[in-house]
Amino acid sequence: xxxxxxxxxxxxxxxxxxxxxxxxxxxxxxxxxxxxxxxxxxxxxxxxxxxxxxxxxxxxxxxxxxxxxxxxxxxxxxxxxxxxxxxxxxxxxxxxxxxxxxxxxxxxxxxxxxxxxxxxxxxxxxxxxxxxxxxxxxxxxxxxxxxxxxxxxxxxxxxxxxxxxxxxxxxxxxxxxxxxxxxxxxxxxxxxxxxxxxxxxxxxxxxxxxxxxxxxxxxxxxxxxxxxxxxxxxxxxxxxxxxxxxxxxxxxxxxxxxxxxxxxxxxxxxxxxxxxxxxxxxxxxxxxxxxxxxxxxxxxxxxxxxxxxxxxxxxx
Amino acid sequence: xxxxxxxxxxxxxxxxxxxxxxxxxxxxxxxxxxxxxxxxxxxxxxxxxxxxxxxxxxxxxxxxxxxxxxxxxxxxxxxxxxxxxxxxxxxxxxxxxxxxxxxxxxxxxxxxxxxxxxxxxxxxxxxxxxxxxxxxxxxxxxxxxxxxxxxxxxxxxxxxxxxxxxxxxxxxxxxxxxxxxxxxxxxxxxxxxxxxxxxxxxxxxxxxxxxxxxxxxxxxxxxxxxxxxxxxxxxxxxxxxxxxxxxxxxxxxxxxxxxxxxxxxxxxxxxxxxxxxxxxxxxxxxxxxxxxxxxxxxxxxxxxxxxxxxxxxxxxxxxxxxxxxxxxxxxxxxxxxxxxxxxxxxxxxxxxxxxxxxxxxxxxxxxxxxxxxxxxxxxxxxxxxxxxxxxxxxxxxxxxxxxxxxxxxxxxxxxxxxxxxxxxxxxxxxxxxxxxxxxxxxxxxxxxxxxxxxxxxxxxxxxx
Numbered sequence: 001x002x003x004x005x006x007x008x009x010x011x012x013x014x015x016x017x018x019x020x021x022x023x024x025x026x027x028x029x030x031x032x033x034x035x036x037x038x039x040x041x042x043x044x045x046x047x048x049x050x051x052x053x054x055x056x057x058x059x060x061x062x063x064x065x066x067x068x069x070x071x072x073x074x075x076x077x078x079x080x081x082x083x084x085x086x087x088x089x090x091x092x093x094x095x096x097x098x099x100x101x102x103x104x105x106x107x108x109x110x111x112x113x114x115x116x117x118x119x120x121x122x123x124x125x126x127x128x129x130x131x132x133x134x135x136x137x138x139x140x141x142x143x144x145x146x147x148x149x150x151x152x153x154x155x156x157x158x159x160x161x162x163x164x165x166x167x168x169x170x171x172x173x174x175x176x177x178x179x180x181x182x183x184x185x186x187x188x189x190x191x192x193x194x195x196x197x198x199x200x201x202x203x204x205x206x207x208x209x210x211x212x213x214x215x216x217x218x219x220x221x222x223x224x225x226x227x228x229x230x231x232x233x234x235x236x237x238x239x240x241x242x243x244x245x246x247x248x249x250x251x252x253x254x255x256x257x258x259x260x261x262x263x264x265x266x267x268x269x270x271x272x273x274x275x276x277x278x279x280x281x282x283x284x285x286x287x288x289x290x291x292x293x294x295x296x297x298x299x300x301x302x303x304x305x306x307x308x309x310x311x312x313x314x315x316x
Numbered sequence: 317x318x319x320x321x322x323x324x325x326x327x328x329x330x331x332x333x334x335x336x337x338x339x340x341x342x343x344x345x346x347x348x349x350x351x352x353x354x355x356x357x358x359x360x361x362x363x364x365x366x367x368x369x370x371x372x373x374x375x376x377x378x379x380x381x382x383x384x385x386x387x388x389x390x391x392x393x394x395x396x397x398x399x400x401x402x403x404x405x406x407x408x409x410x411x412x413x414x415x416x417x418x419x420x421x422x423x424x425x426x427x428x429x430x431x432x433x434x435x436x437x438x439x440x441x442x443x444x445x446x447x448x449x450x451x452x453x454x455x456x457x458x459x460x461x462x463x464x465x466x467x468x469x470x471x472x473x474x475x476x477x478x479x480x481x482x483x484x485x486x487x488x489x490x491x492x493x494x495x496x497x498x499x500x501x502x503x504x505x506x507x508x509x510x511x512x513x514x515x516x517x518x519x520x521x522x523x524x525x526x527x528x529x530x531x532x533x534x535x536x537x538x539x540x541x542x543x544x545x546x547x548x549x550x551x552x553x554x555x556x557x558x559x560x561x562x563x564x565x566x567x568x569x570x571x572x573x574x575x576x577x578x579x580x581x582x583x584x585x586x587x588x589x590x591x592x593x594x595x596x597x598x599x600x601x602x603x604x605x606x607x608x609x610x611x612x613x614x615x616x617x618x619x620x621x622x623x624x625x626x627x628x629x630x631x632x633x634x635x636x637x638x639x640x641x642x643x644x645x646x647x648x649x650x651x652x653x654x655x656x657x658x659x660x661x662x663x664x665x666x667x668x669x670x671x672x673x674x675x676x677x678x679x680x681x682x683x684x685x686x687x688x689x690x691x692x693x694x695x696x697x698x699x700x701x702x703x704x705x706x707x708x709x710x711x712x713x714x715x716x717x718x719x720x721x722x723x724x725x726x727x728x729x730x731x732x733x734x735x736x737x738x739x740x741x742x743x744x745x746x747x748x749x750x751x752x753x754x755x756x757x758x759x760x761x762x763x764x765x766x767x768x769x770x771x772x773x774x775x776x777x778x779x780x
Contacts, residue, residue, distance in 0.1 A: 056639065087641030094639050102632035104775030105625075106760045106768075112622075113629040114640050119622040126650075129621045130614065136621075144762065151764075160764040165774035183640055 008069065009034045009219040010055070010187050015064035017050050017243075024050045025243040028064070032187065032236075034071075037213055037220040039230045042240035043263055048223040049097060051240070052189050055221070056094045057083030068092065070186060071217070088117050093185035095176045097192045097223075103165025107156055107175060110164050111147035114182035119143055150178040154208060170201035174208055181212065187219045188212070194226040202226060206233050231255070239263065327393045334388045342381040349373045419699055426451075426605055430598045444597040448604055448669065450709045452662055455608040457689040457701040459658030462615060464687065465696035466624065467651035468631025468777065470537045473524070473544025474686050477517040477656040479551060479678035481663025484513035486564040486673045487557075506569040506668045510661060517660020518653040520547075525652035529645055544683050551675040563674025566667050571599055600669050607665060611658045612698060618654070620761045627651050628696075628761075632776045692746060694753030695777055703754050711739055 008031035017025040025047045032038040040048050053059040055066055055078060066078040068090045076090035086092050102110050112119070122139030123129025129136045151157045154174040159167060164175060173193055180188055193209075194202050210233055213220060224230045230237065230251070237254040239247040241263040247254050254260055354373045357366045425432075429447055456478065463471045489505035501508065528539045551558045558564070570576070574583040576596035583595055618624040626647045629637050637644050667673045689708055693700030715735040750756070756772030 058635075058638075084638045084641050084643050087639060088643075096636070096639070100633045100636035100639070102629050102636065104632055104758060104770055105628060106763070106770065108762055108764055109625060109628075109760055112762055113625050113637075113642070116622050116626055116629075116640060116642050123621050123623075126618070126621055126623045130617050132617075140762075144764070148764070157764075161760065161766055161768050163770045163774040166771075179640070 007033050010221065011065075011067040011069070012051070012055070013065040013067070015051065015054060015066065016062050017047070017054055017059060018062045023243055025054070025061075025240075028240070028243070028245050030238045030245065030248060032219045032221045034186070034217060034219045035213055036235040037209060037222065037233050038236045038238065039234035040221060040223045040238050040240065041225070041230055042246075045242075046240040047243040048240055049191060050243075052094065052191055052221075052223060054079070055086075055187075056092055056189060057081055057086040068187060087183055087185075091184060091186040092189065093180035093183045093187070094189040095173075095180050095191055095193060097195065099169075099172050099176055101164040101172055101176055101179070104163060106161050107151070107164050107167070108144070108147055108160040110175060110179050111150060111182050112143055114179045115143045115146065117183075146182060150181060153211060154178045155204075170197050170204070173197060173201075174205065177208065177212075181216070181218075185218055187221060190220065190222040190224075192223050192225065194224055194229045197226075199228075202229060205229065209233055329389070329393065334385070337388065338381050338384050341384050342377045345377040345380040346373060349376055422699075422702060430601055441594055441597055444594070444601050446710075446713055448597065448601050449713070450705055451601070451604045451608050452666060453686065453689060453709050454702050454705040455604065455611050455662045456659060456686045457693065457705050458608065458611045458615060458698060459655050459662065460686050460690050461655075461693075461696065461698065461701060462618075462627070462658070463651050463655035464690050466615075466619065466631065467627040467648060469528075469648060469651065470533070470540070471652075471655070472537050472541035472680075472683055472687065473547075474540075474655070474659055475678045475680070475682040476524070476544040476547035477520060477659030478663040478666065478682065479547050479675070480517045480520050480656075481513040481660030481665075482667040482673045482677070483551065483558060483564075483663075484516045484660065485509045485664040485667040486566045488512060489566055490564060502567055503570045503573045503575060505567060506664070507572070510664050513660045513664035514657040515660075517663065518657040521652040521654075521656025522649050524656075525649040529648055541680070541683075544678075544680060548675050548678050548680075551678070558675075561675060563672055563676075565672050566670075568596070568671045569600065569603065569665075569668035600665075604665055604669075607661050611661075614654075615698065623647070623650060625761060688743060692743065692753050694755035694772070696758055696775070697753065697755035700753055700755030707742075708739060711735070711742070 010032040012031070013029050015025055015028040016023065028047075028051065030038075040051060042048055050059065054061045057078060061079050064079065068076045068078055070076075070091070076086075078086055078090060078092070081090060087094075102113060105113070119136075119139055120126070123136045124133065147160075148157065151160055154171070154177070156167070156171060156175060156178075159171070164172065167175060173196075177188075177190065177193060180190075190209075194205055197205060206229060209220060209222075212218060213233075222230075222234070234251060237247070237249065237251055238245060239254055239257070239260050246259045246263055247257040249257075350373060353376065354369055355366050356369055357364055430444060456474070459477075460471065460474045463469050463474070485506070488509045489502060493501050493505055493508060524540065524543050528536050531539055552561050554560070568576070571583045574586050575581070576583050576593075576599065578591040582591065583589075583599075589595070615624075619628070626637065626642050627650075629640075629642065630644060630647050630651075634644055637647070666677070670677075685708065689701055689704045692708065693702070693704035712735050715732045715738070746753075752772045757769035758772065758775050759769055760767060
């Protein structure tokens with residue numbers, strides 16, 4: 001049995017989600033293990049974000065079980081819990097595909113809001129805090145220390161007092177991860193953390209995620225399209241297509257799985273994938289050589305990585 | 317360093333376009349004014365006749381043409397070339413220097429106002445009464461600011477809590493407290509009722525909060541508006557309980573049991589002073605000042621506590637709040653409850669000051685004025701609300717003073733009838749030129765190295 005099954009934090013069993021007549025996910029089962037990075041990949045519309053929304057309680061699954069196990073042996077059935085209780089008690093944190101920072105609050109404040117529940121208890125549910133109790137002061141200082149630790153990890157210590165909305169896109173992505181980590185999660189769900197990042201920012205993200213895996217007792221579950229991120233850092237990959245699991249295993253196994261190749265390249269059932277790959281690969285290789293030759297002659301202008309504009313501020 | 321405005325070049329005139337625009341706007345003015353201005357009906361000995369006023373229409377159209385021409389020649393041909401305001405080092409302007417000290421200065425002025433009011437040309441009583449009036453609205457603005465400015469929930473029925481506070485004082489002091497504890501308690505009624513009024517209003521805040529938890533934006537605004545009207549209509553129609561539209565006469569506030577009366581048991585006699593009605597006003601002034609400062613201090617402390625940060629986070633992004641484990645239901649309810657509580661305090665004070673409550677004081681217009689104060693001051697900004705309250709309430713009162721306007725206004729009109737018109741116009745202009753209110757910057761609640769105000773451009777205005 002693979003190692004991620006032995007110490008799994010998250011167990012998804014026969015998860016099915018239907019929206020009216022549309023089955024977004026059907027009978028999906030997979031595990032995510034502690035101190036491991038599990039990637040959830042698949043073509044557009046495969047149902048990846050729906051899986052995330054089921055795990056984090058934003059959707060209630062139609063069928064199936066999502067079990068989260070704590071190191072002390074407590075188990076939580078996430079499909080029965082409210083979204084904010086999943087974060088609070090079951091210790092699942094998430095980020096969003098379109099960044100959802102509190103853009104009008106400073107970077108530090110964003111990290112403080114993430115520690116809300118701990119601070120709320122320390123402030124005696126506001127009553128002790130309003131009279132300036134020393135125990136709350138200590139708790140707040142500890143929270144600032146924790147925020148500082150994460151600021152250092154994401155290299156944003158110098159910008160701690162700037163509004164989060166003022167940060168560059170890549171920094172906002174990392175800040176959102178740091179904010180999620182400030183809730184002390186056991187499972188961290190990242191929805192396309194590398195979307196819109198340039199190669200350098202992607203590299204920084206990889207380092208951050210590997211650092212989190214090394215230093216923190218957390219299982220990371222990520223959705224990603226950027227294969228350099230997925231193949232570079234994940235320990236375990238689950239591939240979805242049309243809401244069904246088509247492959248599950250280590251990066252090497254998944255990469256060579258004919259079903260995965262078929263899903264990504266869009267091959268008919270009866271065609272032989274190997275033949276298609278050869279067919280597809282040949283022109284690509286030819287084109288590559290062509291481009292190489294062209295760049296040698298006249299270095300083509302580098303097209304900067306396209307960045308999606310951060311979501312518009314103002315009234316929503 | 318160049319400031320944003322100084323680097324301006326002019327564009328050559330495009331005469332064809334200018335002439336087209338000028339003549340076009342002249343024609344449009346003419347067409348619009350023809351039905352409005354050109355024909356005047358007069359009642360002439362029982363028959364209705366009309367006269368035409370074409371010269372007037374032409375003059376007005378010519379004014380529009382001249383105005384647009386002037387703008388074309390001198391204003392609209394400028395091009396701002398420097399957009400590098402961000403790169404230019406921010407020079408602390410005189411405004412920001414004033415901004416740093418304005419709070420303490422205002423506080424000192426507020427504390428010594430009854431003393432300096434002797435030097436005003438008008439009578440002391442009027443100045444202090446106006447100050448009490450303005451401070452009541454400052455307090456209401458600060459209370460509503462918690463709901464609208466911090467939590468981002470648009471509440472159009474805030475006056476309901478003001479009414480709950482006022483009627484709580486009225487009913488408790490005239491009916492229930494004497495019934496429970498005997499008539500001797502009446503002089504103390506204000507002090508006993510004040511906390512109860514706050515608690516009752518907070519309870520109503522929660523009662524309003526529950527049904528609107530799932531609503532956002534326009535829908536939330538409509539339900540809160542309806543709630544405000546429901547409370548008022550109940551006060552009007554539940555005659556047996558509230559005495560209906562006739563209102564209730566209530567005992568005025570006392571100085572810890574000493575009434576402000578010209579008799580041996582009164583405040584003046586007790587302290588060996590000569591009786592003067594101003595004592596009552598000075599006392600009321602300090603009571604409302606204390607209540608307003610309580611609102612200010614509590615709100616400021618709450619902002620720095622997790623609950624206050626959760627309110628602001630809720631305004632910024634509700635879904636992210638839930639993803640961070642924040643119970644948004646409780647967060648909204650506490651915002652409604654605490655905002656309502658301060659409204660209840662203010663209502664209780666209002667009743668104790670007036671000595672009379674009736675549903676007429678709690679119409680929708682009051683909610684709109686309080687909301688206007690909050691919006692004009694800048695959502696979430698406490699100091700801005702002070703300025704807005706002074707500007708709006710002060711300008712209302714100013715119209716009472718302007719008797720000289722009667723000379724130019726048509727016969728039989730009072731300048732006070734124009735106050736809403738003028739304030740409305742002022743607000744339109746204000747929203748055109750400073751759409752985020754007087755103070756747009758947000759003060760961060762915690763900082764690592766240096767406290768930098770957050771530009772209003774980043775701050776979300778909530779879901780309502």
